[in-house]
Amino acid sequence: MSSYVEENYLKAIYKLTERNKDGAYTNDIAYELNVKPATVTESIKKLGEKGVIHYEKYKAVTLTEAGKLIAIKTIRKHRLWEVFLVEKLGFKWDEIHPMAEELEHINFEELTERLANFLGNPEFDPHGDPIPDKDGVFSNNKSVKLTSLALNTTVVMTGIENHTPSFLQHLDKLGLKLGVQVTLKEIVDFDKSVLVSVNGKKGFYLSHDIANNILCK
Amino acid sequence: MSSYVEENYLKAIYKLTERNKDGAYTNDIAYELNVKPATVTESIKKLGEKGVIHYEKYKAVTLTEAGKLIAIKTIRKHRLWEVFLVEKLGFKWDEIHPMAEELEHINFEELTERLANFLGNPEFDPHGDPIPDKDGVFSNNKSVKLTSLALNTTVVMTGIENHTPSFLQHLDKLGLKLGVQVTLKEIVDFDKSVLVSVNGKKGFYLSHDIANNILCK
DNA sequence: TATAATATTTAGGTTTGCCTAAATGTATTT
DNA sequence: AAATACATTTAGGCAAACCTAAATATTATA
Structure with a gap:
């Protein structure tokens, strides 16, 4: 195979x-x-x-342990290339997946490690997903869903749980990118949609479906 | 296929x-x-x-014209990745071929063009081979073999016609890298080996076989 | 020009990774 | 517990890209 x-x-x-x-x-x-x-x-x-x-x-x-290591190393390569595509080549976060999907299969350990080094050994990819180290170890970073927060909590957006271009593009439109400050202002009883304020600005509503795919810390 | x-x-x-x-x-x-x-x-x-x-x-x-274009575009990708591997990741010129051989098959035009731009639209790869533009056009650069020079000519080394690691490593050992000044001091009648001086330093002999694989201008 | 040497193609096989259709196993529901 | 629904596997096929061995073309040479 x-x-x-x-x-x-x-x-x-x-x-x-x-x-x-x-x-x-x-x-x-x-x-x-x-x-x-x-x-x-x-x-x-x-x-x-x-x-x-x-x-x-x-x-x-x-x-098996062997299989898991191969899987994680593939994820490592994928995410490192995604960082490269965004940080060095200026792609947007909704454009990079198909390219990384190919690049992840280039197997030269020295290439992967030099790439990681060139990129400053990033711990997260452009979507906020953690990048395992070369031995396959993930730094444990416990983000939670935006939907799990208590009212009036302020957090930092750290990741997403849906990677489709349409979702990513919608977040862009809303100014929701990794690192922004999000305050949960209201939870609508009717449909569980949420009112959020981003970086202290005027708030807007997010459907439960969207909020549920946003991770923060 | x-x-x-x-x-x-x-x-x-x-x-x-x-x-x-x-x-x-x-x-x-x-x-x-x-x-x-x-x-x-x-x-x-x-x-x-x-x-x-x-x-x-x-x-x-x-x-056919169509086939030629595909071939040249593959060469373009190969050579651009080689520049990346040397200039950005710090690989040596004798290490990069196998990696570029895989990377050249990643087909996303936008990726190739952004990569080229990121690298400063280089015209030559680390071995001195010309990089065709995105339409498949080579800049015509007429280097000649070191063996074709007249005695006491001074030239700049611009390329090589053999890409084997052993040849490349040998050139490294001799201080023969792209851009050095080479003066042809002697052509030995017996075996056509040549005496060269590099960057004005004390000369040394090169076999005809080696000299014949060195390009200059 | 006939023969020998060399290059190319044909014929028949293999493995990989996919498919559809049919068979069988497991799980759920009445 | 039987019947039905759903998941998984088996059986048989296909195309791509490789192979070896044999046949056929071409080219070079005697």
């Missing part, structure tokens, strides 16, 4: 396992990777034989 | 056609790409159908 394909499977399984500790299901992996479930069955069987995942027929799969 | 494979075939054909205007031969393409001639036959048939090369049974193949 090419490292390109393998890394994508492991990344998908990693992501799904974060959401559901039992492991990743065939159908969900198929959805993540835009392939059919039958293809996934075939692939995860091979990945199991290779020792990067735990595979048992009809069970959710989980990553 | 994946763009990865296609670009490598077109690049190989481009290179071979530079050497031999008749076109590229099956065997030579196979050697360049480390595949068997039978595989090349199969592939060039497909590339012919696709319209990127002119293919006729038993004849040397040449690039």
